[in-house]
Amino acid sequence: MRMRGVTNVFARGITLVFACLVLRSEAIARVGGGQGYGGGGNGGDGDGAGAIIWLIFELIRLLVYLTIEYPIIGIPLDIIVIAALVWFFVIRRAKPSSTFISSTGGIANSSSSLGAPSKANKAFENLRKFDPNFSEIVFTDFCYTLYAKAHHARGTGSKALDQLSPYLGEQARKSLVQLNPAGLQEVKGIIIGGMTIADVRGLESPRVNISLVFEANYTEITNVNNKVSEMTYYVRERWELERNRDVLSPTPEQATALHCPRCGAALQKDTTGACAFCGTRVERGEFQWFVRKITVLDREARGPLLTSDVPEAGTNLPSIVQPGFENIRVAFEKNHANFSWGRFQTRARLIFDELQAAWSTLDWDRARPHETDNLFQMHQYWIDAYKRQQLRNVVDQCTVTAMQPVKIIEDAFYNAITVRIGAQGYDYTVDTNSKIVAGSKNNLRRWTEYWTFIRNRQAKPIETRVDLNCPNCGAPLKVNQAGVCQFCGGKITSGEFDWVLSKIEQDESYLG
Amino acid sequence: MSHARFDDDARQALTACVKEIETRTDAELVLAVRSRSDSYRHADYLFGALLAVAGLIFLLFSPVTFHPNWVLIEVVLFFALGAFLSSRSNVLKRLLTGKKLRAEKVRMSAAAMFYEAGIANTRQETGILVYVSLLERRLEVLADRGVLTSMPAMEWNEELFELHEAGRRGDAKLLEKALHNLSDLLAKYLPATGENPNELADAPRFELT
Numbered sequence: 001m002r003m004r005g006v007t008n009v010f011a012r013g014i015t016l017v018f019a020c021l022v023l024r025s026e027a028i029a030r031v032g033g034g035q036g037y038g039g040g041g042n043g044g045d046g047d048g049a050g051a052i053i054w055l056i057f058e059l060i061r062l063l064v065y066l067t068i069e070y071p072i073i074g075i076p077l078d079i080i081v082i083a084a085l086v087w088f089f090v091i092r093r094a095k096p097s098s099t100f101i102s103s104t105g106g107i108a109n110s111s112s113s114l115g116a117p118s119k120a121n122k123a124f125e126n127l128r129k130f131d132p133n134f135s136e137i138v139f140t141d142f143c144y145t146l147y148a149k150a151h152h153a154r155g156t157g158s159k160a161l162d163q164l165s166p167y168l169g170e171q172a173r174k175s176l177v178q179l180n181p182a183g184l185q186e187v188k189g190i191i192i193g194g195m196t197i198a199d200v201r202g203l204e205s206p207r208v209n210i211s212l213v214f215e216a217n218y219t220e221i222t223n224v225n226n227k228v229s230e231m232t233y234y235v236r237e238r239w240e241l242e243r244n245r246d247v248l249s250p251t252p253e254q255a256t257a258l259h260c261p262r263c264g265a266a267l268q269k270d271t272t273g274a275c276a277f278c279g280t281r282v283e284r285g286e287f288q289w290f291v292r293k294i295t296v297l298d299r300e301a302r303g304p305l306l307t308s309d310v311p312e313a314g315t316n317l318p319s320i321v322q323p324g325f326e327n328i329r330v331a332f333e334k335n336h337a338n339f340s341w342g343r344f345q346t347r348a349r350l351i352f353d354e355l356q357a358a359w360s361t362l363d364w365d366r367a368r369p370h371e372t373d374n375l376f377q378m379h380q381y382w383i384d385a386y387k388r389q390q391l392r393n394v395v396d397q398c399t400v401t402a403m404q405p406v407k408i409i410e411d412a413f414y415n416a417i418t419v420r421i422g423a424q425g426y427d428y429t430v431d432t433n434s435k436i437v438a439g440s441k442n443n444l445r446r447w448t449e450y451w452t453f454i455r456n457r458q459a460k461p462i463e464t465r466v467d468l469n470c471p472n473c474g475a476p477l478k479v480n481q482a483g484v485c486q487f488c489g490g491k492i493t494s495g496e497f498d499w500v501l502s503k504i505e506q507d508e509s510y511l512g
Numbered sequence: 513m514s515h516a517r518f519d520d521d522a523r524q525a526l527t528a529c530v531k532e533i534e535t536r537t538d539a540e541l542v543l544a545v546r547s548r549s550d551s552y553r554h555a556d557y558l559f560g561a562l563l564a565v566a567g568l569i570f571l572l573f574s575p576v577t578f579h580p581n582w583v584l585i586e587v588v589l590f591f592a593l594g595a596f597l598s599s600r601s602n603v604l605k606r607l608l609t610g611k612k613l614r615a616e617k618v619r620m621s622a623a624a625m626f627y628e629a630g631i632a633n634t635r636q637e638t639g640i641l642v643y644v645s646l647l648e649r650r651l652e653v654l655a656d657r658g659v660l661t662s663m664p665a666m667e668w669n670e671e672l673f674e675l676h677e678a679g680r681r682g683d684a685k686l687l688e689k690a691l692h693n694l695s696d697l698l699a700k701y702l703p704a705t706g707e708n709p710n711e712l713a714d715a716p717r718f719e720l721t
Contacts, residue, residue, distance in 0.1 A: 072584050073568075080561070132660050206615055246653065247672060248665035262673070264666050287669045412661075 121512070123200035127208060128411070133249040135411040137372075137454055137502060140195060142255040142289065143212060144374050147239075148190045149258060150291075151218055154180055155187030163267050166260060166275075166282040168291045172239075175294040181231075183224040189232070190218040192374070193381035198238070203245065210289070212239045213297070217381060232388075234304065236297040243285040250288065252413055252494075261287035303385045306393070307429060307438040312447045314507025319420045320450075322407040322512060332408050332415075336461070341405070343464040344499065348419055348453060349400050350466060351501055356398045356425070362387060369470075369479045372454065372493055372502045376483070390432045396441070398425030406450065407512065410457070414495060416502065418452040450510040452503040456495045464498060471498035518545055518646070518720060522684035526716050529691045534714050537698035538705055539659055540639045542631055543691070543716035548602070548647035549621035555608035556598040563594030602647045614648040621645065622652035632656060634711050638702065642694075644679050644687065646720070651679020651687075662702045671697050 063081065066074030121136075128134050146167055153160040154176045161173050168176075192214055199211040219232045249255065259266055263278035274281040284290060322328065333339060351370040358366035364383045368376060386392060402422035409416040424446045428439030439445075465471045470478075473488035480486060483493030493500055526543060533541050567590035571578050578586075598604040606614070622643035626632050631639035637658030644651045653675055660668075671694045678686035 070580075072580055076584065076587065132657060133665055205612070206619065247669045248660060248663065250665040254666060262666075262670060286673055287666075 120197040120200050123203060126203050127200075127245070130203075130245050131247065131249055133251075133412045135249065135252075135413045137411070137414045137416070138249060138252045138255050139289070140374055141252060143195060143214075143239075143241075144192055144377065145256045145258060146289075146291070147192060147195075147214055147216065150176060151187045151190050151216075155184055155220070162273075163269065164258070165269075165273070166267070166290070167258060167288070169283070169293070172291040172294045175296070179296065179299075181220060181222055183222040184220055185223050185228070186221045188219050188221065190216065191377055191381040191384065192216045193378055193385075195374075202242070206245055207242050207285075208245045209240065209242045209292075212241065213237070214239060215381075217303075217384070231301060233299050233301055235299045238295040238297055239291050240293040240295075241285075241289045241291050243289045244287075247287055249412075255288070303388055306386060306389055306391055309438050312445065312507075315422075315446055315448050317507060319404050319406050320510060320512045322418075325405075325407065328408050329405070332410070336415075338461045338463060340464060343466055344417065344453075345403050345419070346466040347464050347499055348403060348421070348451065350468070351453075352400055352421060352423070352451075353398075354468075355501070356395050359383075360392075360394045360396070362392055365481075368481070368483060369477045369492055370501055372495070372500055373483060375502060375504070376493070386429075391429055391437065392431075393429045393439075394427070396426040396428075398423060401446070402448075407452075413457055414454045415457055416452055416454045417499070418450050418503075420448055421451050422446070422448045448507055450503075450505040450507075451501060452505070453499040454495045454502040455499045456497075459496055459498070462497075472496075517682060517684050518718065519684075522688075523716070523718055525688050526684065526691070527714075529688050529695070530716050531714050533691065533695040533698060534710065536695055536704055537702050538636065538638050539698045539702050540631065540634050540710070540712045541642065541694075541698075542625075542629060542640070542712055543642045543644075544622075544625060544719070545644045545716065546621070546646065546719045547721060548605075549614075549645040550617040552605045552609050552617075552647075555605045556595040558608050559598035559604055560591040560593070560595035563597075564588070564591040566590070605647060606649075615650060618643070618645045618648050618650040618652055622654055626654045629712070631712060634658075635709070639712065640698075642675060642691070644682075646682055649680050649682055651676050659698075659702060663697065664701065667697055 063074060063077060067078055068074070124134065124136055146164075150161070150164060150168055150172075153164055158173070158177050161168065161176060165173070194215040196213045196215075197210065198213050200208070202209045214235075214237045216237070217232060217234045219230050221228065221230050250261075254264060257264075260275040260278060260280075261282050262280045263275060265275065265277035268276040270276045270279070272281070282288075282290075354370055355367050358364050359379075362383055364376075364380055367379065371379065400421060400423050402420075404420045405417060406420050407416075407418035409418075424444055426439075426441050426443070427445045428436050428441055431437050462471070468477045469475060470485045470488060470490070471492055472485060472490035475485070475487040478486045479492060482491070484491050490497060492498070495502075526545075530541055530543050533539070564587045568583070568587050571583055571586060598608065622641060622645075625643060626639070626641045629641070631641050631654070633639075634656065637656040639656045640659055641654040642651065643654070653672055671690065674690040674693060675687070678690045
């Protein structure tokens, strides 16, 4: 009977596939069990690839056999196989990727990639089409707050960390808890040195994903056998955030409060793990950004290297000016009748001078009134790093040589102006004996940087302040660590009253 | 999800709800309820192919002997039967298509309607499309800039969540309730001024064939 013959052929085919699988599993077991980790892995891969090639070859042989001997079966099978191959190699490959920005690069590549900031800016512009409230400044504030609260919470225990579940996924919380050493009592002194937006993707889909890389330090306090010890770590972590694309970003106050993202009540859970007030389990970023995954890239007790001489790059390059800047500038001036470029630039110079003086003397509190909380924290990270290594970076006779406005951004909550500042001075690093360990006291160094100043859109339309007085009450500038004026109680570092410095970018990393 | 849930009573209730929204707010709301956002023909063919393969295996390994000349015809018949069954079944289509693909199709259809129906071109940028696709169990809300910039984020997100839930469950009553809540929100932050002309047809679009 011919059909029996065909059955036999198929039985042979199935036996062949089974034999193949048996051989494959045998190969894996042998290699993995008998050799070292690296060698075992390689051997297994080689045998596996060989088995697959052999299987494909045998399947082709089977198809040829069927086509010739039993065309009634073989030809339809040929058609199916060819159609599947065409679909896989032509149609599927031709489909556009849903990834907005390539996510294939490793972290080293994406975080240091020159294209990343520019692509992130473009992605954020696109996101604003769906969410006009989206503000990079507010998003950054939110991420800084969440980072600090998450690490603080892991020091308090996994229950405290679970309270943050509307913002931290299970996998992310597990990754954080895994960092905890035995006898951990507290995580304190959490300072973020920098946050890089490594990737933004998914803008064509209902879910947007953002990858961030944090550079930070914190101190873990442990108590083992009644012996209390402290250990400070410098870490790099990659955080994967996601959110529904179409939701509206909350106001800055709501974003950084880290309350229930649905009802806005304080984070408090009922027995089912849902919000005690609105009864919702928020677990996927339905309302606000949600951390899906955390990967620790580096974690060392050693601080960053501060004694290397890095030559200036890009100082002589032309300024990168926002496309259509002149028109944007005219529109901005029209919408802000009280704004004066002269006063703005005078204020920018004043802040520049104050910051250089504060940096050189390691008296960073002097810079507090002029920087946003995040930038101040970032600079504090570096100041602390210098202090821990008993070093001091000095910029002598520092003067501003040029200042050029290059970009104006107005989002839902903030106005931001970026200027390219040209400066010169003697830049060197000294140790506790005043011995120069990097840089030079004799070689005049020239550099340019892109400085971004922000001001809250709700700020009263008053003249830009060009002296060292509180922009709210006019009293001499005296603020606490939170950036609040000690006389009027106004928070002057959030741009609610006047322009404050939000970001400093180097020539080589700035892309507009 | 059954179309029965969007029966005549439900349709009338939703029509009344949309009319009420239009009177209370300057927003121009368009409600569209569709049975599906794509034919998902490939799912039919896939099910047909699966049935054909299953049939072929049955023919080959069955203790009953079949004449070889019938095999091709029977395989083709199995394929046609599978494709037909799948074309009639939302469950099969859902099983044989990816969630991501279904979401993409709904989003594309909603976006196409947003532009083609002129919702994106209202004078004060106050168009809103609430698009429900029953097979995919999805609801999309596309709102123009004028609406988004007027709404407080937390409350808007809350309404959005409720609408999506209603779409996911395919429940006309839930949808009506969510639309009423949306109506309150719109009336509060984008109230009817009497100056904004009614630029879009108020009647919901039901395409449930």
